[in-house]
Amino acid sequence: MVRSRASAVTPFQTASHDHDNCVETALDRAAQLCAARGARLTELRRQVLRLVWGGHEPVGAYAVLESLKRSHPGAAPPTVYRALDFLIEHGLIHRIESLNAYVGCSRPERPHVSQFLICGKCGAAAELDDPAIARAVLRRAAELGFVVEQQTIELSGLCPRCRARPDA
Amino acid sequence: MVRSRASAVTPFQTASHDHDNCVETALDRAAQLCAARGARLTELRRQVLRLVWGGHEPVGAYAVLESLKRSHPGAAPPTVYRALDFLIEHGLIHRIESLNAYVGCSRPERPHVSQFLICGKCGAAAELDDPAIARAVLRRAAELGFVVEQQTIELSGLCPRCRARPDA
DNA sequence: TCGATGATTGTTATAATATAACGCATCGAG
DNA sequence: CTCGATGCGTTATATTATAACAATCATCGA
Numbered sequence: 001m002v003r004s005r006a007s008a009v010t011p012f013q014t015a016s017h018d019h020d021n022c023v024e025t026a027l028d029r030a031a032q033l034c035a036a037r038g039a040r041l042t043e044l045r046r047q048v049l050r051l052v053w054g055g056h057e058p059v060g061a062y063a064v065l066e067s068l069k070r071s072h073p074g075a076a077p078p079t080v081y082r083a084l085d086f087l088i089e090h091g092l093i094h095r096i097e098s099l100n101a102y103v104g105c106s107r108p109e110r111p112h113v114s115q116f117l118i119c120g121k122c123g124a125a126a127e128l129d130d131p132a133i134a135r136a137v138l139r140r141a142a143e144l145g146f147v148v149e150q151q152t153i154e155l156s157g158l159c160p161r162c163r164a165r166p167d168a
Numbered sequence: 169m170v171r172s173r174a175s176a177v178t179p180f181q182t183a184s185h186d187h188d189n190c191v192e193t194a195l196d197r198a199a200q201l202c203a204a205r206g207a208r209l210t211e212l213r214r215q216v217l218r219l220v221w222g223g224h225e226p227v228g229a230y231a232v233l234e235s236l237k238r239s240h241p242g243a244a245p246p247t248v249y250r251a252l253d254f255l256i257e258h259g260l261i262h263r264i265e266s267l268n269a270y271v272g273c274s275r276p277e278r279p280h281v282s283q284f285l286i287c288g289k290c291g292a293a294a295e296l297d298d299p300a301i302a303r304a305v306l307r308r309a310a311e312l313g314f315v316v317e318q319q320t321i322e323l324s325g326l327c328p329r330c331r332a333r334p335d336a
Numbered sequence: 337t338c339g340a341t342g343a344t345t346g347t348t349a350t351a352a353t354a355t356a357a358c359g360c361a362t363c364g365a366g
Numbered sequence: 367c368t369c370g371a372t373g374c375g376t377t378a379t380a381t382t383a384t385a386a387c388a389a390t391c392a393t394c395g396a
Contacts, residue, residue, distance in 0.1 A: 010312050040392085042344070061382070074346065081383065082345080097265040098320045100353095100382060115305070117314045128308060136304040137283070137323060140296060144178055145328030146285045152266045152322040155305060160313030208363085210373070229353070242375065249354065250374075268353060268382095 011106070011117070011126035012159050013056055023053045026104055030092050033108055039090055047071055048083035049104070052093050057123035058101035096125060098154045103127075113151045119159035126159070179274070179285070179294035180327050181224055191221045194272055198260050201276055207258055215239055216251035217272070220261050225291040226269035264293060266322045271295075281319045287327035294327070 013019075030049055034041040041049075051064045065080045072079070084102055087093040091108045095101070096116060105114075106127045115128040133153065141148045181187075198217055202209040209217075219232045233248045240247070252270055255261040259276045263269070264284060273282075274295045283296040301321065309316045 012312070012314075040343080044345075076347065077383070078347085078385090079345070086344095097322070115308075117309060117312065117316075119314075120317065126312070126314075130304070130308045133301070133304045133308060136298070136301045137321070140283075140298045140301060141285060141323060141325070144180070144285065144294070145331065146287075146294075146323070147326040147331055148285075148323045149288065149325040150323070152320065152324070153305070154265070154320040155309060155314070155316045155318070156320070157309070157317040158315040163313065163315055208373080212374075244376065245354070246356090246376085247374075254373095 010160065011128060012119075012124060012161065019055070023050060026053050026092075026108075029108060030090075033092070034090065037090070039086075044072065044079070045083045045086055048080060049087055049092055052084075052087070052102050053104040056103070056125060058096040058099050058103040058118070058125050060099075060101045064102070094127070096154060097152050098156065113153075115151075115153040116155065117159065118154060118156045119162055120156050121158060121162040124159055178328065179296060180287075180292060180329065187223070191218060194221050194260075194276075197276060198258075201260070202258065205258070207254075212240065212247070213251045213254055216248060217255055217260055220252075220255070220270050221272040224271070224293060226264040226267050226271040226286070226293050228267075228269045232270070262295070264322060265320050266324065281321075283319075283321040284323065285327065286322060286324045287330055288324050289326060289330040292327055 027046060027050060030046070031041055033039075047068060048064060051067045052059055054067070061077070061080050061084060064084075065075055065077060068075045068080060084093065084095075088095060088102075091111060092105055093102050094105050094114060094116070096103055096118065099118070103116075103125050107129065112129045113134050115130055115133055117126045117128065118124070134151070137151060137153075138148060195214065195218060198214070199209055201207075215236060216232060219235045220227055222235070229245070229248050229252060232252075233243055233245060236243045236248060252261065252263075256263060256270075259279060260273055261270050262273050262282060262284070264271055264286065267286070271284075271293050275297065280297045281302050283298055283301055285294045285296065286292075302319070305319060305321075306316060
């Protein structure tokens with residue numbers, strides 16, 4: 001319970017974060033989800049998902065491409081973009097509009113609106129699913145007669161860890 | 169008072185919206201603001217501001233460039249991007265991240281966080297300055313020890329007018 | 337098993353958005 | 367007037383994303 005409480009307190013990763021395990025978990029969940037939906041998580045898509053999950057920093061499509069080429073020499077931009085499109089459609093990753101970059105989704109099981117906190121120093125992006133924010137947004141939109149189909153909420157600033165260490 | 173109440177009810181423009189007047193007002197306010205700040209609203213920047221204010225739909229940098237070339241034949245991408253940067257710095261326009269486009273700021277006088285409602289059908293973008301949304305966002309970030317420096321809040325969907333007219 | 341069908345991937349080219357770098361012009365403070 | 371900073375012109379290039387079409391693969395019914 002201590003661990004789950006900690007992750008409820010901050011969506012940012014701590015120093016002790018076991019990222020290998022984190023990635024494997026994400027890949028397993030993706031496989032399960034796709035199986036349940038009859039979607040094909042091919043080796044290529046799985047590989048791209050793994051690369052996007054390389055860290056908790058959003059990663060650009062061309063960075064993914066460069067990495068992908070190691071395992072997949074013939075890869076070209078469409079190779080990556082098509083895989084990214086698939087992963088987004090299935091809620092396995094999110095696109096960060098303000099960075100033109102992509103990041104793994106922490107809760108792909110259920111559809112959700114998410115908000116991102118993006119640290120300008122370390123680059124980490126933490127995904128929130130804050131009902132209060134979503135409610136405030138939907139409430140105001142409803143008052144104006146606007147039907148919200150998609151929310152892009154990205155907050156950039158300084159994460160707790162970087163704020164604590166004011167070094168270069 | 170009827171007009172101002174109407175604009176308080178919806179930030180979307182109505183059919184009777186006098187856009188020429190709207191643009192001139194925006195340009196005047198920009199001139200005043202820049203004068204007050206000792207910033208130089210040159211003819212080029214003024215022209216770009218006018219073009220961004222061409223409608224209430226966000227407009228791409230290259231669309232601005234194409235229009236700009238009429239009055240300014242030698243214009244090239246840096247011409248436009250430099251002007252856009254200046255206008256953003258001074259809060260005269262906003263960049264819409266999810267569209268890679270730019271739109272005039274409706275309240276440049278004071279710094280503010282804004283939220284945008286973007287209609288996927290007519291393309292119009294309405295700028296909000298909703299304290300409840302800003303509060304919800306800042307509250308949650310503060311709980312997590314995150315210092316927000318910039319907010320990107322863009323809601324796409326259907327505006328009231330387009331919702332009322334379900335034509336093609 | 338076979339072939340039809342649709343989904344996936346390969347491949348080449350190009351579109352769309354944005355910036356680097358350098359030099360000249362212009363403005364305004366002193 | 368001169369200097370330094372700012373603005374702008376110009377060329378080239380970086381970065382992000384998509385179009386279009388061919389080849390391959392998976393699946394499923396005949």
